[in-house]
Amino acid sequence: MEAHLRLEGVAKVFAASGRSAPVPALGPxxxxxxxxxxxxxVGPSGCGKSTLLDIAAGLLAPSAGRVSFEGREVRGATPPxxxxxxxxxxxYPWLTxxxxxxFGLRRRGLPAQAVADRVExxxxxxxxxxxxxxxxxxxxxxxxxxVCIARTLVTEPRLVLLxxxxxxxxxQTRLLMxxxxxxxxxxxxxxxxxxxxxxxxxxxxxxxxxxxxxxxxRIIETLATGWPSERSSDLLTDPRFAALTQRLWxxxxxxxxxxxxxxxxxx
Amino acid sequence: xxLAAGRAGIVLALLLALEAAVRWGAVSRNAVAPPSDMVAxxxxxxxxxxxWRLAAPTFAAVAAAIALAVxxxxxxxxxxxxxPRLRRAIEPLLLxxxxxxxxxxxxxxIVVLGLGPLPLVAIGAAFGVISVALSLLQGLDxxxxxxxxxxxLEGLGPWATAWHIRLPFAAPxxxxxxxxxxxxxxxxxxxxxxxxxxxxxxxxxxxxxxxFDNPLLYGLLLFVISxxxxxxxxxxxxxxxxxxxxGLA
Ligand SMILES: Nc1ncnc2c1ncn2[C@@H]1O[C@H](COP(=O)(O)OP(=O)(O)O)[C@@H](O)[C@H]1O
Ligand SMILES: [Mg+2]
Numbered sequence: 001m002e003a004h005l006r007l008e009g010v011a012k013v014f015a016a017s018g019r020s021a022p023v024p025a026l027g028p029x030x031x032x033x034x035x036x037x038x039x040x041x042v043g044p045s046g047c048g049k050s051t052l053l054d055i056a057a058g059l060l061a062p063s064a065g066r067v068s069f070e071g072r073e074v075r076g077a078t079p080p081x082x083x084x085x086x087x088x089x090x091x092y093p094w095l096t097x098x099x100x101x102x103f104g105l106r107r108r109g110l111p112a113q114a115v116a117d118r119v120e121x122x123x124x125x126x127x128x129x130x131x132x133x134x135x136x137x138x139x140x141x142x143x144x145x146x147v148c149i150a151r152t153l154v155t156e157p158r159l160v161l162l163x164x165x166x167x168x169x170x171x172q173t174r175l176l177m178x179x180x181x182x183x184x185x186x187x188x189x190x191x192x193x194x195x196x197x198x199x200x201x202x203x204x205x206x207x208x209x210x211x212x213x214x215x216x217x218r219i220i221e222t223l224a225t226g227w228p229s230e231r232s233s234d235l236l237t238d239p240r241f242a243a244l245t246q247r248l249w250x251x252x253x254x255x256x257x258x259x260x261x262x263x264x265x266x267x
Numbered sequence: 268x269x270l271a272a273g274r275a276g277i278v279l280a281l282l283l284a285l286e287a288a289v290r291w292g293a294v295s296r297n298a299v300a301p302p303s304d305m306v307a308x309x310x311x312x313x314x315x316x317x318x319w320r321l322a323a324p325t326f327a328a329v330a331a332a333i334a335l336a337v338x339x340x341x342x343x344x345x346x347x348x349x350x351p352r353l354r355r356a357i358e359p360l361l362l363x364x365x366x367x368x369x370x371x372x373x374x375x376x377i378v379v380l381g382l383g384p385l386p387l388v389a390i391g392a393a394f395g396v397i398s399v400a401l402s403l404l405q406g407l408d409x410x411x412x413x414x415x416x417x418x419x420l421e422g423l424g425p426w427a428t429a430w431h432i433r434l435p436f437a438a439p440x441x442x443x444x445x446x447x448x449x450x451x452x453x454x455x456x457x458x459x460x461x462x463x464x465x466x467x468x469x470x471x472x473x474x475x476x477x478x479f480d481n482p483l484l485y486g487l488l489l490f491v492i493s494x495x496x497x498x499x500x501x502x503x504x505x506x507x508x509x510x511x512x513x514g515l516a
Contacts (some may be wrong), residue, residue, distance in 0.1 A: 054416075057420065059416055059419055059420070077419075077422065078419065078420045078422070080422075083420075084416075084420055086413040086416060086417070087413075088411065088412075088413045089411070089413065090411070090413035090414050090416065090417045092414065092417075092432075092435070092436075093436065093513050093514075094435040094436060094438060094512075094513070095435075103421070104421055107421055107423075135512050135513065135514075137512065137513050137514025137515075138514070
């Protein structure tokens with residue numbers, strides 16, 4: 001089966017600026033995302049995860065290698081059908097919550113009633129019903145992030161890239177949003193790539209987990225979780241979840257130490 | 268609310284003090300008319316229709332100057348934002364714009380544009396173009412990268428991004444510059460008329476002054492001050508609402 005998203009030999013070196021030396025931020029790495037899978041990418045902070053996402057979405061040109069989405073090369077522009085949720089707040093402060101969520105749909109020229117219906121449903125799914133007319137400035141950081149998630153999902157992308165979307169949420173909301181994401185994934189049949197620094201989140205939600213090395217990030221391990229697609233946060237108490245998290249940490253700990261400059265001796 | 272009432276109270280108290288000072292002879296009636304006479308003169312002017320005939324060309328020129336300042340300033344600001352090198356070269360010059368006595372250019376403008384509304388519009392817009400452009404730049408500098416990336420995801424080109432993303436984001440900042448532009452348009456146009464113009468409020472004020480026509484002079488002054496204050500209060504309220512909406516207040 002063809003890969004939904006494929007990165008071949010992709011690397012990024014940020015050019016030197018002023019007195020600072022060039023920064024090798026990412027790769028070279030190869031990556032294949034299968035159509036319909038839920039894939040998580042975990043790596044220590046600063047290892048190039050957000051850079052990887054920008055490159056995959058066509059927002060940043062790689063220094064080497066190529067990216068293809070649905071068999072076509074991604075170059076200089078985001079292909080239709082590919083949605084992104086950024087790590088930082090990208091809500092539009094001049095629009096209300098529902099106007100934010102409907103922004104892309106309106107640009108696609110959908111009739112007003114269809115936009116309103118889809119926006120309303122997305123607002124309900126994200127638990128924002130009481131805030132439809134509020135402006136982002138009146139929301140918490142976590143709620144703003146939910147607005148951005150809704151704004152992306154409402155356009156029904158075939159592939160969704162999410163960059164640490166739940167980082168601003170408290171632990172409980174995080175679990176609930178993870179469950180919602182799983183439901184949406186099953187219902188929409190979209191491919192999901194979730195970037196996270198949370199091993200638990202990756203272990204719980206994914207079909208496969210990719211582990212990245214410290215900067216410049218490469219793929220050091222790929223793990224299949226073996227979960228059935230009907231899954232939820234109930235797995236938290238499953239002994240297999242603990243074993244999986246343990247395995248991920250064993251592989252990742254040396255990289256996390258390296259990223260912090262702690263050396264490699266066992267703790 | 269209490270603050271606004273307090274402010275109105277202070278203005279009222281000053282007017283009453285002036286009224287008392289003139290009526291009891293502490294200030295000569297030839298120098299200042301009592302406020303009650305100013306109001307009466309203004310009402311007479313408005314009733315006779317003269318006020319509107321005097322004010323129409325002035326307001327038309329002010330409106331044109333404001334429109335020119337806002338549109339020109341936005342385009343100028345977007346150009347500077349799009350070209351960092353141009354911006355680095357001329358922004359330092361622009362930053363001292365408020366120190367330039369622009370009226371020294373008025374005779375030149377009359378020579379170039381002829382005696383009529385055009386030099387007035389130009390002098391009324393000159394200051395505002397720059398204040399709008401600079402305030403736009405200030406807003407654009409704060410535009411978060413993820414918002415720009417979202418625009419690219421949506422497939423917005425440079426113009427669509429300017430229209431749908433950059434300008435709405437910068438609106439509260441631009442409004443601040445626009446407020447200065449509105450004040451400058453009134454000053455520029457009325458000041459220009461005062462110096463040399465075939466008609467308009469500034470011309471009428473200068474004539475009333477030359478003719479020692481105090482009721483007309485003060486009626487017109489009161490009118491100009493009232494209009495400018497009302498316009499500014501309106502803009503101020505709008506700016507405050509926008510800033511509250513954005514959590515900038
Ligand atoms: N525009 C840039 N210019 C220079 N260095 C950058 C730039 N963007 C990111 N970096 C550097 O590249 C590395 C990877 O960044 P990033 O992809 O944001 O990491 P992550 O998302 O995994 O935390 C970091 O060391 C970061 O400082
Ligand atoms: Mg990141």
